[in-house]
Amino acid sequence: MIKNIAVSLVFIFSVTCAVAKPPEAPKLIPTKVQSQTIVDVIAQLNARHYRNQAIDDSLSTRFLESYIDSLDPAHMFFYTKDVENFKKHNLKYDDYFRKGKLEEGFEVYRTYRARVVSRLESAIEMLADENVKFDFNAKDEIILDRSELPWPTTQAEADELWYKRTKLSLLNLKLAGKTLEEAKETVTKRYKNQLNRILQQDSADVFEIMVNSLTLLFDPHTNYWSPRTSENFNINMSLSLEGIGAVLQSEDEFTKVVSLVPGGPASKQGQLKPADRIVGVGQGDEGEVVDVTGWRLDEVVDRIRGPKNTVVRLEVLPAKESNGETAVIRIKRDEVKLEDQAAKKGVLELSDEERLYKIGVINLPAFYINFDKANSRDPDYRSSTRDVSRLLDELQAEGVDGIILDLRNNGGGSLREATMLTDLFIDHGTVVQIRTPDGYIARHNHARLRAKYRGPLIVLVNRLSASASEIFAGAIQDYDRGLIVGTQTFGKGTVQSVAPTVEGKIKLTESKFYRVSGDSTQHRGIIPDIELPMLVDMKEVGESAYDNALPWDTIHPVPHAKYFDLDASIPYLTEAHKKRIAHDPDFNYLLDQIAVMEENKRKKAVSLNEKQRIAEKENLEKQAMVIENKRRTGKGQDPYKTLAEYRAAQEEENPEDAPVVSSRETVIDLDGDTLLNESGNILIDYIRFQTTNAQKQASNFSK
Known part of the structure; x- marks a missing residue:
């Protein structure tokens, strides 16, 4: 799972520019009510949770690991010495929580906040320093998933991690058409926004993060909600009224798409997919895309929600990509009505040649x-x-x-x-x-x-x-x-x-x-x-x-009854299915797409060389054109002759706005649904098998 990015090149940057003094951050001290609440949470977990799990020294150790990981999943902020220092309380959190003692957990967060503030201020200064050069012609790369890598041991190691993290962000923006100065301005705004967010965190935020690091050890659906989360977020965190129609959750520092509400604006628009991670939100067609990495989930939701018929632009890290490049998706907000989720029908007409x-x-x-x-x-x-x-x-x-x-x-x-x-x-x-x-x-x-x-x-x-x-x-x-x-x-x-x-x-x-x-x-x-x-x-x-x-x-x-002997038919149906799809251009196109996606996901690092990245992107497009031409040839259509021709066709097929579909229509369009068509063919095979083997079939249905 991609959690962040990292580097392996030694680079120590100098600081020459001053950063405006940030607002004074709230003091992070646990309250008496929070102490009472953790005791209550422990009691409810013990008494009511389905998983019968002891809250003991073993769980205490796992809690600390969970808590540190929730704060710094990519191992980019803490130092090794910080983590080692935290471990002196490794076996004590179960006892602390039973007594309502929260100070040690808050101290972990205070250290985290200090590291984040220091690091972001340094990164902002680095971007403003003309002596710091970003060479996009060097043969260099960046590791995508640092979750299993060690924390830096020195400031020099941390500096090199953040130099490459920043360099990747700049390169992605350059590849999206920005100049280096424009890219620096954008990344600086992102870091300033993140700095403002961390400085606005209060004791309620710390307590919620800490308690959820404990509850999630029981199962992923057990959560503590602070009063603010309870009030603002409406339990299932679904943007199902006036918004885009998506169910979201926090994962590491990102807002992740869990699922799309059927019939909702995002589902109809078609570009946003489950497991995509939202890193920026912009209002309207011209509004600045604000970086929301590290934000609380309810704050991200507030930005995505909005009045019907207004536009929101989401900057996302697509789940199917592994190179760190983002895409901007334009969605028109709307209200998801019952009719949008209502059952609809259609009729497939298929022939078995008989x-x-x-x-x-x-x-x-x-x-x-x-x-x-x-x-x-x-x-x-x-x-x-x-x-x-x-x-x-x-x-x-x-x-x-x-x-x-x-x-x-x-x-x-x-x-x-x-x-x-x-x-x-x-x-x-x-x-x-x-x-x-x-x-x-x-x-x-x-x-x-x-x-x-x-x-x-x-x-x-x-x-x-x-x-x-x-x-x-x-x-x-x-x-x-x-x-x-x-x-x-x-x-x-x-x-x-x-x-x-x-x-x-x-x-x-x-x-x-x-x-x-x-x-x-x-x-x-x-x-x-x-x-x-x-x-x-x-x-x-x-x-x-x-x-x-x-x-x-x-x-x-x-x-329970058994209405048909399906086990007798499945081997025959499976064999017929395999023979049929071996020659189906649309089905094999889907398999080719999956193979490309899996190959992409195996990449552990991304190049920071601009020419190489441009070449890689063009090679991916050529690969996509090859498998598209394979499909077109199989269907008797003319293949695309050039990459430009293929790109133009792709833009035509993927307009920014999805076509308007009447939500009250009960008939569905079945054209182009490869898997549905193959399911229809499987059902035909099953009907034929039943007919030819009627004497072997046993039905418990009474006449």
Whole structure:
């Protein structure tokens, strides 16, 4: 995981220019209420968290490592002597926290703040010093991920780290079209902004960082919220009202995109992707892009939010890139309405060379329900189950041969809706088991009616299908009711609740989801029967990417029906799928893109030589043109003859503003969706297998 950048060249720069005296920083001293709060947090973790973990000397050691890493993940600020000094309290934090003693933890932060202030002031002075030269013709490089490298032992080592860090920032801006002076001005502003942020931190900020360094040792979804975070951030940190429609989280010094709200502005615009890291935010088309590295998450969110129909520009480090270059993405803010996340349908017409098949497709971006109207018994309330039920009726009236339920990018939602949706496809039976820390297992989430749709079914998933999506897909797989096709899912199989503390709130993981088979959905997610690729790094996205995620495990299964003998068909379907995609230009284009992405991610360092970087960028474009021409040739289209022709075509295909799509339209455009088309072909293979092997198939559906 990229956490920061570093260097290996000895360089000591001189300081000749004065920096304006910064405002006096607040004194960082723990309060009496904070002392009471840490005692309360410890008690709640002990009593209520699903993970039965002792708060002892071992956890104390891990806490200090977690705390230091949260402050300085790239090992750019602390010195080795600082870290060694902190370790004298290595085994004592468990005892300190039980007694409400916070001074030692605050001293770590005070040292951190002193190091950051000193380093940023020096970097600002360096940029203003005409005697400091940045040679972009030297053969030099910079290590991208310093998380496993040692802290500097001397100021000279730290100076060389920051010289190269600054040089990389300047080079990236030069490659984006700025002059060296313009680049220096931009980087200076960034460092001044970071300096202002650190000087504005108060004891509440320190306490929140410290406590979360402890809670995250229990699992990644257990967090402490200060009163300010609770008030400003609305629990799930989602920009889902008037903003861009993205779920964000802090990771190291960056703001990371966890997922995009289906139907939201960012999702429609198409350029922002999960695992991208936001490093700058600009207002409107002309506003300065302000560096937000190291900012609190709620402050970044405040800058991204804004009135409907206004523009925000995000400077991001794309997850698929590894060279440290940023991209600026322009998004028009809008309100995400229920209709934007509503289920939609379409029909794929595919041929197996013998006959034409009609495959019904239902895209479900989220498990939603209008609770207010449902609770007031409004007969017309909206819900995912009601909408899917209606679309099933319409597709069956159109005479479809089978159904694909597309849950790609569906991050979950209502557990009740996941249960009720399953009810449309199976007869009475348990859908999910929920286990609490004391071992109690609830199995009250049942499908209760006869199945509405009884025909061939595929559930299409990917790495961003999570939580309620995994409950539904797991039930369909366990009952052998339909095929699961796609990518291994996210693996979010835990339940959280929010409780007050003496000051602020704590979100605790208190139970886990289990399938009727007894397998947890946690960590492992759902493994598809037939796997399809996805242009997302599985190591960067998903529950398994988090430190301290609760493990996958099993409990006793629940007796359940098996509707079809899918195991008999999967080898045949897999073989047919492999033969078909071997000659599919679009499918192989996706595989080629993934290969390039993986090759890129293996790079450990980036060149600081301008000519080499320009050559590398052009080579990447040529590589992209080669695989695009391979696809075009396979489809009988003319290949691009020059890089200029290819670039022009790319700009045409990726306009800044996404086309406006009516949010109330219930029909979806299925053109160009390679994975959906292949899923349709798999469903056709399955229908044919059922037909030719009818005597071997056993159905538990009553007639």
